[in-house]
Amino acid sequence: MFNSDFFTFLKPKNELEKLPSERSNGNERPFIPESLLIKCPECKKMMLSSDLAENKRVCVHCNHHFRMSARERIAVTVDEGSFVEINGDMTSKNIINFPEYTWKLANAKNRSGENEAVITGICTINGYKTVLFVMDSNFMMGSMGTVTGEKITCAFEYASEHHLPVIGFTVSGGARMQEGILSLMQMAKTSGAVKRHSDKGLLYITVLTDPTTGGVTASFAMEGDIILSEPHVLIAFAGPRVIEQTIRQKLPKDFQSAEFLQTKGFVDAIVSRAKMKEVLGKLLMIHGYKNTLSVQEEKEEILPDDTTAEEDIE
Amino acid sequence: MKAVERVMAARASNRMTATDYINALTGGTFLEFHGDRRYADDRAIKAGLGMIDNIPVTIIGLEKGKNTQERVARNFGSAHPEGYRKALRLMKQAEKFRRPVLCLVDTSGAFCGIGAEERGQGQAIAENLMEMMTLKTPILSILIGEGGSGGALALAVANEVWMLENAVYSVISPEGCASILWKDANKMAEAAQCLRMTSHDLLTMEVIERIIPEPEDDKAEFFATLKEQIIETLCQYQTMTDEELTENRYNRFRKYGQTVKIYSFEESNV
Known part of the structure; x- marks a missing residue:
């Protein structure tokens, strides 16, 4: 790019x-x-x-970071076998009867093999236990619908309850317009959950991946205690095309890149994919979270919670 | 009325703007405050202090302007990050003195431009959403015209959200929606209908608590009634403890999407 x-x-x-x-x-x-x-x-x-x-989907010649699915991301980020998914069955419906949305959802599920644009769960990273959410650009460009917002909110509430940090990988085209105003409300809802988690003194790290835009930028992506980004990520509130149409002029070449946003003061650090796991582990260590070798023994504890949440959503 | 007709009514150039509401509600006691103490004063947001009857209130309004010159000066009611930061600064001030906050929302959206992006439009909105959620003073937001996406929501994380009958509130403009989905901005009427952005549809989805009937010829009566309703509501929330207030606000937004609910709308107005 x-x-x-x-x-x-x-x-x-x-x-x-x-x-x-x-x-x-x-x-x-x-x-x-x-x-x-x-x-x-x-x-x-x-x-x-x-x-x-x-090579974690990074170009072997020039270090260009290819986009990757949420599952691929989880695989290269967490300790092997440590990820336990929460609310994996939650899935969107055509709640305001928007044209073509039912078909688009079915298509997105087929294409991505996922039920929703975000995967949430708990895992360990270099032995440190954390709640994790990872958005998936293959599912309607990571757009945020009510279920996306709900899963992220549940992840923060779970973390608040269990005194765990949250690490979130964002990728999104913005709010999902096929769910109308209710998708906009997810910005407020998730922000509320982030604030409550934060008020408990718990750590939240966001990792911006390409592209992070719109309603996701204007809510939980920009609310981390620490905001990391992969190199050369597009980070925007309004996308470049919208701005060019509004102001009728061409934008500078790397306007809205992670590097640009860092110079403007909105990104703490740009971390290559090769270093990401190590950096996240280090940050969890520095914040005093205890190093457990596995979360296996807590699977039993999570599953009942998981079941209740699913009943609620049906 | 069709959805698209309400969109047009909400955008009409002769529609009352935030300044009309501020003047009528505070009876000339309003004092405007400027600036975010960081970068600049954003004139798209008119904010300050005033008395609504005998209650001191912090009022924050998105102001589109009355004539071409003023509209340009106010950037047509599209705020930059410094506008949202000014709003948050004054909300924090209101919290300190436990003064209720009244937000008047009327914007086609947060501004999309180079400066807005460079100064962190997304971050400014995100911070408002987060901080408003736990602000320890009552917040009431009234959508008086256009409620354009994140730029409107950044002043609408309130204990109650009301809407003028012909105001609209949407995740995206109907033109934007039509051009993305159908590559044709002319299909905006269809998009306006599909987006469910009218006050009646939003009441069905419990996104607003109350529809305010549009003012008829007698503006004095309209404002007298509105003032009464505002005072009653603010007093009611003012008696709550800090915890009750923030819990109320959190739960208000927590419910959206907590269960997957398929909405059905009355189609009588199509």
């Missing part, structure tokens, strides 16, 4: 980095099916999809 013009002019250094069709002589190297190759949108170089996955 950034500096792409610059990198476009760099010629591939070897044959493998070219598209298969561009290669001068296909016989010189083993044939790799195109489906196994991925082109970096930033540096335009090719890499094996398995290499990309192994």
Whole structure:
């Protein structure tokens, strides 16, 4: 997304980095099916999809951070096997009978394999127990509907009750307009839950991922005690296109990037994906949370809570 | 009336603005205060102190302006971050003296521009949402015209939210909704209907507590009734303890989406 013009002019250094069709002589190297190759949108170089996955979906050439699903995010962030999902069955309905929303929801579920645009649960990160929520851009661009807001609110309430910190990875196109005003109300509701958690002296860290915009920026994304961001993330209240239409001028090139927002004073630190887990663990340690090796023994304790919440929502 | 007609009524250039309400309710006792003590004074928000009968009230109004010159000066009622920060500063001041807060909401939305983004529009709104939720003094918000998304909500995390009958309140403008969903801003009438942004629909969804009938020719009577209702409500909340007040406000918003409820609306006004 950034500096792409610059990198476009760099010629591939070897044959493998070219598209298969561009290669001068296909016989010189083993044939790799195109489906196994991925082109970096930033540096335009090719890499094996398995290499990309192994590198936490960060380009092996230029360090460009690819978007990732919530499940992939959880897998690279939490201690293996420690994640226990809460309210996984909660799912949105077409509450104000908005045209095409029922179909769009079904499509989003199919596409993402998730029930909602956020996954919530508890886990350990380098041994530190925390409540975690991770938004998913594959589900209606991470838009915030009533169930998204409800799951996040429940996560904060659970953390408040159990004296746990909260870590939240945000990615969102904003409030979900197909749920009308009730999606707007989620901004107030989640903010209230954040405030109550905060008033108990508990830690909340937000990690902004690409893109974090609209109603999510104007609520819980910007309410962390500590606001971290991945590199080159778009962070905005109004997206660049909306602003360009409003003021009728082109925006500066990296306006609204994480780096730009940091210079303006809205992001504490930009942390690469490779370092994220370590930094989060360190922050939990510094805030005095105790290091447990596993949350397995507490699964029994969570499950009854989980069941009640699901009954409520049906 | 169709939803789109109410949208037009809410935006009408001859509609009463926050200043009309402030003058009528405070009877000339209003003192305007300026600035967020950090960056600037945002004239899209008119805020200060006044007496509503014998009750001192902090009043914060989104003001669109009366004529072209004033509208430009007030940025057509679209506030920048410093506007929301001024509002929060005065709310904190109200909390200190346990003075009730009255917010008058009339905006097409928080401003979208370079300066607004650079100074943290999202962060300013987010902070208001958080801080208003636990403000230890009663808050009453009245939507008098347009309630445009986060820019309106940032002054509407209240114990009660009322709405003029022809005011509208929505997560996105009907034009914005139509152009995103159907790539056609001309379908705004359809979008206005689908978004359920009228006072009657919002009452059905319990997003507002009360619909205020539009003023007829006799404005004096309209304001006398409104004043009475405001005083009654503020006095009622003023007797609550801090905890009851903030609990009331939290629960008011906690209920949205706590259970998945399918709403059905009266379609008589279509």
